Structure formats: structure tokens, C-alpha cells
Amino acid sequence: xxxxxxxxxxxxxxxxxxxxxxxxxxxxxxxxxxxxxxxxxxxxxxxxxxxxxxxxxxxxxxxxxxxxxxxxxxxxxxxxxxxxxxxxxxxxxxxxxxxxxxxxxxxxxxxxxxxxxxxxxxxxxxxxxxxxxxxxxxxxxxxxxxxxxxxxxxxxxxxxxxxxxxxxxxxxxxxxxxxxxxxxxxxxxxxxxxxxxxxxxxxxxxxxxxxxxxxxxxxxxxxxxxxxxxxxxxxxxxxxxxxxxxxxxxxxxxxxxxxxxxxxxxxxxxxxxxxxxxxxxxxxxxxxxxxxxxxxxxxxxxxxxxxxxxx
Numbered sequence: 202x203x204x205x206x207x208x209x210x211x212x213x214x215x216x217x218x219x220x221x222x223x224x225x226x227x228x229x230x231x232x233x234x235x236x237x238x239x240x241x242x243x244x245x246x247x248x249x250x251x252x253x254x255x256x257x258x259x260x261x262x263x264x265x266x267x268x269x270x271x272x273x274x275x276x277x278x279x280x281x282x283x284x285x286x287x288x289x290x291x292x293x294x295x296x297x298x299x300x301x302x303x304x305x306x307x308x309x310x311x312x313x314x315x316x317x318x319x320x321x322x323x324x325x326x327x328x329x330x331x332x333x334x335x336x337x338x339x340x341x342x343x344x345x346x347x348x349x350x351x352x353x354x355x356x357x358x359x360x361x362x363x364x365x366x367x368x369x370x371x372x373x374x375x376x377x378x379x380x381x382x383x384x385x386x387x388x389x390x391x392x393x394x395x396x397x398x399x400x401x402x403x404x405x406x407x408x409x410x411x412x413x414x415x416x417x418x419x420x421x422x423x424x425x426x427x428x429x430x431x432x433x434x435x436x437x438x439x440x441x442x443x444x445x446x447x448x449x450x451x452x453x454x455x456x457x458x459x460x461x462x463x464x465x466x467x468x469x470x471x472x473x474x475x476x477x478x479x480x481x482x483x484x485x486x487x488x489x490x491x492x493x494x495x496x497x498x499x500x501x502x503x504x505x506x507x508x509x510x511x512x
Contacts, residue, residue, distance in 0.1 A: 203393060207376040212320070215375075221319035224344045228316065228368045231269070231309035231325075241308060242301040244280040247272050252309040253284060259299055262292055269369070271311075314373070318343045322351070323377070326370035331359065333367065336381045338374055379409050390414035396424035396431060403435050 215221045231252055240246050247253075251272040258266045263286065270284040273291060284292040300306045316322070320341040324333045332355075339351040342358065349368075350360045361368050376393075379401070392410035395402055411418040422428045 203395070204376045204378055207393060208373045211375040212373055215319065216317075221317050223318040226316045226344045226347065226349050226363065227313055228363060229311045230314040230371060231311055231369045232372075233325075234308045234310055236308050238302055238304045241304075241306055242297045244275055244282050244296060245277050247275050247282045247296075247308070249274055250311060252311055253282070253294075254307045254309065255300065255305065256307065257300070257305045259305070262294055262299065264292065267366075269309075269366070314371070316341050316344060316349050321374045322371045323374035323381070324367070324371055326367075328367055328370075331367065332357075333359075336377075379406050382413055383409060386413055386415060388414065388416045390418045391421060392418065393421045394428060396422050396427035402428070402431055404432050407432055 212221065231254075234251070236246060249272055252269050253272065254269045255264050255266060258264065264270065268287065270286065270292065273283045273285050275282050280295055280297055282294045282296055284294055286292045294300075296302070296306070318341055321338065322341065323336055323338050325335060327333065327335050333353075337354060339353050339359070342350045342352050344350075348360055348362050350358055353359055390410065390413050392407075394407065394410065407420075411420065
């Protein structure tokens, strides 16, 4: 991922310059695999070493809300995921029946992260008891005797020991995603944007990136001309279904009026292009002329209507 690569590059440079120094503490952090509920229900999507966090208690499994259990093995034939329980016993879990399909779990992969004095981190999970919020930041003050102390954004200090659950939910914060950085403002921003990313390269994302800076914003990309063209073409907004239906109905009405020799509603409102003297008024009309004109035939709905939405 681009953000992880930037994080690693910046941190490596800061270590060489001595801005990050001192004893190191290595801990396991959890990275969400981003599964949908449908994907969580499939046992084949799990692998040994994955970690399953339960957001609810399930008495049938013997798990409590907040438990984070490691995957030992997967039985694809029986659609079972075997988890390592809190007491060391194996928990046989069928995600298609319990927790997976209804969003009662989250699936993570585990990776090692190093913390040293000078590191900047962000939390990736809320902890009401500690007063920590997802995407909130902190700086590592020191690592001593296997304990790490953070300076929080609100001025407090927080010390954690290895094995603390909150240490599993953090990440280096030298670079951030656009989504995680919304609502924050800093003095200077260096934004990285791929020229042709299918979903992230939009005018909306571009605005969020550069508007985070108070003083200066720089944009780094792999193709400046291609990025310029894409930002001009892609707004990040989608045409709603109702707007599309409205244009289709209006077009059908105009074509119907044109076939029957009548002016379209738009022409009736604006009037003809050239003026015509009004016909002289009559004192009476023959009975035949006052008869109601025949109703126009309904449009042939079997024919599709082509539309140029201008997108």
C-alpha cells in the first residue's frame, strides 16, 4: 500500500538522522483485512495466524465481547475455523452461522511494529476507558524496562506494557489516508496521489488533501499531465437515479410531441422562434371545429431511448 511505503521511507530517514532513537519495543499490531460481512461468513477466507475480534458475546462458543482469538487452522470441507481460546482450548467456529454474516466480528492480519522514542503513531481503535479515539495521534516519549510511554494530543501521558490490547491497535503516523485525515488541519501538507487510481483519484479527494494545510500544500504524483486531465474529468460525484429518470421522461415527452406535430413543453413556455400575427377572433365556430381532437397514440415503449448524459 502506498501509505505504508511512505511511512516506512520517512521513518527510515528519521532513524538515520537520529530523530528516532533509543531502545526499541517490538509488538504485534493488527491490520484489518477489510472483509465485508459476506466475506467474513466464508471459512475459506481465513488463514492460520489471522486474528478474529468478537464485537459480541457468543455463549455457544464460550467467547466474550472484546475477545481477540488467533486462527489455528481452517477446515474448508466442514467450513470450520479453529480458534485458539483464552484458556488454550480450541474453539470450533462456523462463521457462516455465528457472527460472521451479521457483522459481529472483525478479521485482522498480524504484523510486527517497532516503537522508539520520537515515533509518531495513531490509534486504530477507540478505547473509552483510556480516552483514546480512532485516528487520534500520540508521540512516543521513551521506551524503558520494556514499557512504552506516549505523549497524547490532550497533554496526558500514557504508559503501556507488552501484551496490552491497545498496543495491537496502533500504526506509525508519518503518513495518513485522506479518510483518516478529514477534519484535521496542519501547517504543511505533502499529498501523494496516483494519476489514474480507479476509485481514489477524484476532485473531492484532491480538495480534502490540499485543504488540510494552513500554510503550504505540495502534491506528488506519478504523472502530472494525466492527473490534471483526470481531475478535470472526474468530480467524485455520481448522477443520482432520479436525475437520470427525470431526463429520460422529459426526452420521451419531447419526442412524443414532435411526432404529433405539437410543440414541446419547453417550446410552449418560451414561444416560437419567429412571431406570427394572431388569428382574428370569431364570433362563433362551426360545431365540427369545436370537437375534441383525437388523443395522440402512446409512444412505442418497445424502443429504447438514447440519452447523452453529458458525463
